[in-house]
Amino acid sequence: MAHPFFWFTKVAPLLPFWTASSVCVFVLQANIDPTIQPCQDFYSFACGGWLRRHGIPEDKLSYGIITAIGEHNEEKLRRLLLEPVHRRGADSAERKVKEFYRSCVNIQEIDNLGSGPMTEVIDSCGGWDLVGAPSGGAGWESSTAPARPDFNELLYRTQGVYSTAVFFSLTVNVDDKNSSRNAIRIDQEGLTLPERTLYLGQDEDSVKVTVIFSDIHHFLSAPSSKL
Numbered sequence: 001m002a003h004p005f006f007w008f009t010k011v012a013p014l015l016p017f018w019t020a021s022s023v024c025v026f027v028l029q030a031n032i033d034p035t036i037q038p039c040q041d042f043y044s045f046a047c048g049g050w051l052r053r054h055g056i057p058e059d060k061l062s063y064g065i066i067t068a069i070g071e072h073n074e075e076k077l078r079r080l081l082l083e084p085v086h087r088r089g090a091d092s093a094e095r096k097v098k099e100f101y102r103s104c105v106n107i108q109e110i111d112n113l114g115s116g117p118m119t120e121v122i123d124s125c126g127g128w129d130l131v132g133a134p135s136g137g138a139g140w141e142s143s144t145a146p147a148r149p150d151f152n153e154l155l156y157r158t159q160g161v162y163s164t165a166v167f168f169s170l171t172v173n174v175d176d177k178n179s180s181r182n183a184i185r186i187d188q189e190g191l192t193l194p195e196r197t198l199y200l201g202q203d204e205d206s207v208k209v210t211v212i213f214s215d216i217h218h219f220l221s222a223p224s225s226k227l
Contacts, residue, residue: 121162125154165189 033048044051056063081101087094103109158164168189175183201207 125157 031048031050032046033044033052036045036048038045050065054063054068060067081098083098085092085095085098089095155166158166159170166189169185169187171185171187172182173185175181199210
C-alpha cells in the first residue's frame with residue numbers, strides 16, 4: 001500500500017470532493033495510534049502513527065506534517081526547474097527562472113568565477129577600502145581610494161538593485177485599516193547580525209560563523225595586489 005503522505009499530496013487533489021475526503025480520512029487514520037485511549041492521552045492517540053513513522057532529523061529542531069509538505073513541494077519545484085526550457089523567448093519567465101536556478105546550483109561555474117562577482121558588487125557600491133582608511137573614516141577618504149560615491153545613488157543601488165535593506169526597509173503589505181488594499185511600509189532596519197549569540201556564542205557553530213566573518217573581513221580589507 002502506498003504511503004499515506006503519497007495519497008495526501010498526490011492522489012487527493014485529483015479526485016472528486018467526496019473521494020478526496022475519503023483519502024483524507026485514510027491519512028488521518030494512518031496517523032493515529034488506536035492502542036492509546038484518547039481520554040487518557042489524546043496527543044499520543046492522534047499523532048502516535050505519525051510519530052512512529054517520522055523521527056526528528058538531525059539537522060532540525062522539530063518536524064511535522066507542514067515541514068514534510070514543504071519538503072515535498074521543494075522537491076517538486078526542483079524537478080520542474082531542472083526540466084528543459086520550452087519557452088526560450090527574451091521575455092520568457094520560464095527561461096529566466098530556470099536559468100537563474102541553474103546558475104545557483106552550478107558549483108563548477110561558481111568556483112571558476114571565484115570572488116569576481118562579489119568584488120564587482122562591492123566596487124559598484126564604492127568599494128571596501130578598510131586598509132587605507134584614516135582613523136574615523138569610511139574608507140573613501142584615503143588618497144588612493146576612489147571618489148566618494150553619491151549617497152542617494154548608493155542607497156538606490158543597495159535597496160533597488162540588490163534588494164538589501166540599509167537604514168530602512170521598504171515593503172508592501174495589506175493595509176491594517178483597510179484589508180481590501182495594500183500599503184507601502186517603511187520601517188527601521190539594523191546593520192547587525194540577527195542574533196546576539198552570533199557575537200557571543202561559544203558553541204561550535206557560533207565559532208565557525210565568527211571565523212567565516214573574520215575571513216571575509218580580512219579578504220575584503222586586503223589590497224588587490226595581495227588577493
